[in-house]
Amino acid sequence: MAKLRMRQAIVAALADEMERDGSVIVFGEDVAAAGGPFKTSEGLLERFGRARVRDTPISETGFLGAGLGAAVTGLRPVVEIMFIEFLGVALDMLSTEAAKFRYLSGGKLSVPLVVRASAGSGLGFGAQHSQTLETWLYATPGLKLAVASGPRTAYGLLRAAVQDDNPVVVLEPRPLYGEREEVETGDAAVIPLGQANLCATGDDVTIVGLGQTVGTALRAAESAGWTADVIDLQTLLPWDRDTVFASVARTGRLVVVEESPRTGGWGTEIAAAVAGECFGDLTAPVTRITAPDVPVPFPPELEARYLPGPDYVRAQIDTLLDSGRLPVPWWETEGLGA
Amino acid sequence: MAKLRMRQAIVAALADEMERDGSVIVFGEDVAAAGGPFKTSEGLLERFGRARVRDTPISETGFLGAGLGAAVTGLRPVVEIMFIEFLGVALDMLSTEAAKFRYLSGGKLSVPLVVRASAGSGLGFGAQHSQTLETWLYATPGLKLAVASGPRTAYGLLRAAVQDDNPVVVLEPRPLYGEREEVETGDAAVIPLGQANLCATGDDVTIVGLGQTVGTALRAAESAGWTADVIDLQTLLPWDRDTVFASVARTGRLVVVEESPRTGGWGTEIAAAVAGECFGDLTAPVTRITAPDVPVPFPPELEARYLPGPDYVRAQIDTLLDSGRLPVPWWETEGLGA
Amino acid sequence: MTATEALLDRRGGLRDRVARLERMLEIRALEDRVQALFSEGLVHGTTHTAQGQEAVAVGVAAATRPTDVVTCTYRGHAVALALGLTVEDVLGEIMGRTIGSVGGVGGSMHLCEPDVGLLPTFAIVGAGIPVAVGAGLSAQLRGGDDIAVAVFGDGATNIGAFHEGLNLAAIWQLPVLFVCEHNVYGEYSRFDLTTPVADVSVRGASYAIPSATVDGQDVDVVVAAVEEAVTAIRAGGGPRFLEFKTYRYAGHSRSDTAPYRPEGEMELWRERDPIDRFTERLLSEDALDAAAADAMAARVAARVDEAVETVKASPVPDAEAMFRHVYAPNRSR
Amino acid sequence: MTATEALLDRRGGLRDRVARLERMLEIRALEDRVQALFSEGLVHGTTHTAQGQEAVAVGVAAATRPTDVVTCTYRGHAVALALGLTVEDVLGEIMGRTIGSVGGVGGSMHLCEPDVGLLPTFAIVGAGIPVAVGAGLSAQLRGGDDIAVAVFGDGATNIGAFHEGLNLAAIWQLPVLFVCEHNVYGEYSRFDLTTPVADVSVRGASYAIPSATVDGQDVDVVVAAVEEAVTAIRAGGGPRFLEFKTYRYAGHSRSDTAPYRPEGEMELWRERDPIDRFTERLLSEDALDAAAADAMAARVAARVDEAVETVKASPVPDAEAMFRHVYAPNRSR
């Protein structure tokens, strides 16, 4: 065990997989010589050489497509999309090609392709570099999607992704790259895709978080007048219905904490499924605590309000538990928004 | 009033807007000389000339970007994306640029851009040409999204979209292009964006459909042992919460009928919102009737099962009403799927 | 002979020039039959046939080997047959039967046979280009001298994936052959309405990729051009780009009657029909005699007839088929 | 003078060569100051400065007019100031204050001022290229002889949007000038590691677009090249592509110390500094004397100092600002 920053945990996961399997290769913009724009591939070029660690031109369609082509012909590429927004110029390769390639090969091919992308708000990157965009990848049979919530999960999920024979996207919340945590490395630390992690237990409410919002939820629960099951979903596609449903069966209440906009954020899937499958268990309305329906604003003061913080989450849950009614988001209380 | 096929209604809407406003222009692949791959721009070239009706190279990023550039400099472009999947090579222009351009201009610019795209299954176009993909466009503040359910709504929504000062995507379910219906044309027939249409009324359940599934829902309700409010959502971004909530307040039950895959389909938003906002009204679990989590299969026999049909929808609702419990999708009953 | 051996045998047979003619005839016969089956309502959905383009498909297949990886488009029946897929593999897919190359769930636009190098064909214009580049990367890292081949249309040279794919292959000096089937049209648009240069091979210069424009209606010329390029690539010379001038006799897809063709254009191309030209040459060289030619035609017709019956008798996939192969099972390592 | 008039005045002033020097100095001074403010913790997020590239920005602005539409990148401070935006407009945005050109919600990467033709700057590489093509389409349909200008980096010439944008402009013969600021690097990668041709202007041939590579460190040369191209475009000659060879002295963005530069490279470029060269020329031509030069430097320094104070005093936007301008109100027609 060692204390690692999330970016170091990512390097470690990549190195461990590259060590273990010579077919694992890494490429993306500035991932080789520079060690990655967020230093998530530092040292890999020196250690594994130019053949396996490559810088690319600014050509997301080109190199993501190359990742797919390499994946179906014997390699296990890990491709970096520097900011998740850049998938906007290359989504075809992931959703329409990679996710359907095994199906369209009649099962003759598999697609061991990993796409890593940084995501999320909090660092002042502005409206075109601060989103999470999970929903671009939703409703895509054939794809898997995991989201790291810190160094430990970044390590474990990434290793699982590299070992998986399907295309897997791993999102890395950018503000967490510098976070430190004790991280066990090695095979035992691999986190199987599709399993959620119950990070805290309690009786009053089930809080589901993902990526950055897991920490938010934990901090919200710390000093609250209620106790909560806090679930780090870890994998969004496929998500761990059993763990979530079992918790809700016990607590009777679901709160999903999301970085995404209110309309159509990833939590709609969880909320809808729980509302359907756990109807008899629910003692309060399923609740989503989200960002507002606006592009991510630049000024630090506004960006801090954009992302739901621990105090806000705690207060919203207080309201839910006290009133039994759906809490009103802050911007509606303040008469803002549409 | 005249009986029009949906493709003719689209031509009529475009022609009426082009007539009314000289800044409306139309472009896309083969929309000019050939009158459109689905004949949705037939005669426009002859009527409005080569300057305003243009064929493009196969360059979705290029011409969608050009649509944005034209929209912020005085024109009102209507851009055709032949199959919604092709947005996969150009989503950046819509989501990351067009939808945020007004915000990022500090309100100095508006973006009167319309993107029309054909969508959906049923015609044997296979896995890469048969999806609806609404969720690529979800969680995108700044964007509007409407879906036609037949000739009348295709006309009314498209005209509203062209008149709107925001980027609007209008999806046209491909199997409906040949459908005929009495269509009133003219200004009174414009359908304001953001309003749902209550197509049928009943007491037992609220059925929400979109595009192709509106007809499915109506047919399901026709010969059922229950009565339903059938709501054509018409606009998905922003959707008409008032109409849906008011109906659910009366019926106590929500069923969303979707063409999309089960996981992460557009109905999750509706189901999640209703589950939250109408918790006290609900007498049964919110229910989504969807396609399975698979790529769209080619054989007609399989494609017909992929898309929820009227008999299946009716039977699922029978189960919901009889048992008060969430109906199990057909593939689970048959032991198929994950 | 196993199924794989049979495919390899069909592919290997193309070493023989007469066999190349027979394969071209087979392609023509199948494509014509597909159109007929459509009219009879036996084929569903859409389809894109390649009559007129046989020499490019067969020439590329003859000058490469089954361990070379090929990406190709929705207009893929010809290339698939040339690479070695059987008529049943292809028609089975077109008709959505379990005998088809991906079990019937793909349809006309989605063929695949890794045994002879064919990756799933692409219904998105240009998408196969970067994917071939990735296959070239695998080949480069594996060592040896296998290559990757991307086959795409003239219209595809206007999409970003073309630009990015060629650039990446050049930067990484990958063993990739880019093959443009310049068949004059992208859907209903003549290429000059969408492409401001007459020969798209000039675009190779943007990536310092040696490029050429070649007659695509003469299979001998195609084979020679591909052989030369492939030899250079296998020797480590990096990517090459070949543009073959060819023509499609049918419309873009099933429903297209091609009213946009200028008068006389079809006739000019018909005079340069790749099958007629090659038949005449083989006859004049005494590589073939009239009786053998007739026998060949009869053989091909019979093969297609038989395949139609076999495919008709093949079952429609059951509902379970649509749930199969969505995800690979996790491997145990 | 209204704010718009003041902007137009700043833009129009560039007719004068001495004013061009002053604008270049202003750009340099602001960019240096932005980096200093970062170190002081007064600027948040990321920023991309353009010291060394002033001649291209000012030359392009001087040779075009405010009714021409410009798209530009996240490295946009220089172009924005050249086009006429004030130091407060730009710095206000960089510091996220209401005085900024889009009210502070955009940040360093998102400037905009339609009054002088600047569309919202693009944080996605290449995205501004097709958008400029659309602005060219508007100009073409409007009649008159306005044009559109797309400004982008060398790295952007490897992305699909570049290819598609140039092709479309060529096919529609639109009045668009494509301007590549070839500053040797795309992020941390030297251009030759990502681009297999030395002069990206060769890529214009793929679209039959007249193209040239030009010294970007001499503002007179830049102005002359842009004027020539713009004259041809305004006369209906279709698009042109100019590649300016330039250099960025700073790292790619705030955090980059540019360890990847080969030794001696910076020094070579510094010898060709656009400001030094132009100052010397103006002095040698007696268009400027030493006293005036000093006064100019002092004026610029004072202007930037003052702007820093003004911006610091400008309020942070309130929460309501993030909800404003998400959608346009529906127009009534």
Ligand SMILES: Cc1ncc(C[n+]2csc(CCOP(=O)(O)OP(=O)(O)O)c2C)c(N)n1
């Ligand atoms: C990205 C994308 N845009 C548009 C289409 C629709 N489309 C299918 S084939 C085709 C024409 C392609 O022309 P070309 O590349 O010349 O190939 P050909 O069909 O002539 O073989 C078009 C526009 C598509 N499939 N993908």
Ligand SMILES: Cc1ncc(C[n+]2csc(CCOP(=O)(O)OP(=O)(O)O)c2C)c(N)n1
């Ligand atoms: C599509 C996309 N890919 C990657 C990036 C990340 N990125 C930002 S700037 C940059 C380098 C661009 O280089 P160049 O075009 O030469 O412009 P310069 O920064 O030198 O002005 C990269 C890779 C991006 N913003 N957009």
Ligand SMILES: [Mg+2]
């Ligand atoms: Mg073609």
Ligand SMILES: [Mg+2]
């Ligand atoms: Mg650069």
